[in-house]
Structure formats: structure tokens, C-alpha cells
Amino acid sequence: MELLLLALAVLLVALGLAGTVLPALPGVLLVYAGLFVAAWADGFERVGPVALVLLALLTLFAYVVEFAAGAYGTKRTGASPRAVWGAALGALVGIFFGLPGIVFGPFAGAVLGEYTVRRKLGEAGRAGAGAWLGLVLAAALKIALAFAMIGFFAIAFAL
Numbered sequence: 001m002e003l004l005l006l007a008l009a010v011l012l013v014a015l016g017l018a019g020t021v022l023p024a025l026p027g028v029l030l031v032y033a034g035l036f037v038a039a040w041a042d043g044f045e046r047v048g049p050v051a052l053v054l055l056a057l058l059t060l061f062a063y064v065v066e067f068a069a070g071a072y073g074t075k076r077t078g079a080s081p082r083a084v085w086g087a088a089l090g091a092l093v094g095i096f097f098g099l100p101g102i103v104f105g106p107f108a109g110a111v112l113g114e115y116t117v118r119r120k121l122g123e124a125g126r127a128g129a130g131a132w133l134g135l136v137l138a139a140a141l142k143i144a145l146a147f148a149m150i151g152f153f154a155i156a157f158a159l
Helices: 002-019 027-041 049-076 081-118 121-158
Strands: none
Touching: 002 027, 002 121, 027 049, 027 121, 049 081, 049 121, 081 121
16 A cells, blocks of 8 residues: 555656746646655655645645736736736736746736736737746746655655
8 A cells, every 4th residue: 555655656747847947837836745645655754744734835826826926926027916817817827827827827917917907919029028038037946846845755764
């Protein structure tokens, strides 16, 4: 049974790592699930509740980063507050439309928000580009957080 749980844990972590760059998969959440299953396979002897709570907090932080990144990138381009809110709302709504929504939601939200304020397509496009830049930054941070979670788990497991 323990071997089966460990195989499932490895599969979940591998899918999670893929999901940090493929928006169709809930990457960091799958990494956490895999690490939880690995801890369970050991009867929580090496990796206990404190470590799992810290890993859960890292997982939550990864989602906060992902949600806020589009808004941050938009703000860095000097866009209006409405464009920043548009990027954040576009990211939230985009989640429900799969890969196209995740990729284009923040861009479209930022463009629409900025266009309602300035009525200049060029400035609205820069706001959208900033939202995309934020998504790239979020992807890099999610990858870093996923590997940090795996590293933390390995240290906790070894101690």
C-alpha cells in the first residue's frame, strides 16, 4: 500500500510541476496534494502537521501571487486603477474559461478597463501587455514556489 501511495505522490507532484506552466492544471495545488500523499504514505512520521500547514500556506501564497500578478504588471505600465482592477477581474473570470481565459482574461480586462478611462487603444494595449508581463512573472514565481515546496518537504522528510 505504501508503494502505491508513493507512486501516486510522484505522479501528482509531476503533474503539478507541469501545471505550473500549463494553465489547464492546478499546478501548485497538485504539488501540495502529492506531498501530502507522500507524508500520508509514511504515516505522517517524518512530515507532520506543522510542515504540512507550512506547505499549505505556500500553496495559498502561490495562488495569491497568480491572482495579483496581472494587476501588478498592469500597474507597472502606468495604467489607470480601472485597468488594474480590469486585469484582476479578467484573471478571476478567465479561470472559468480554461486555457484561453487564463491567458487572455487579464489582458482583455486591462485593455477594457484602460479603454473606458482614456479611450486610446495604444494606451489600453500597453495596459494589456503589462498584464501579460505580470502573468509571466507569476509563472516564474509559481515554479520557484513549487520547487521550494519540494525542497522544504525533502528537508522535513530527511530530519
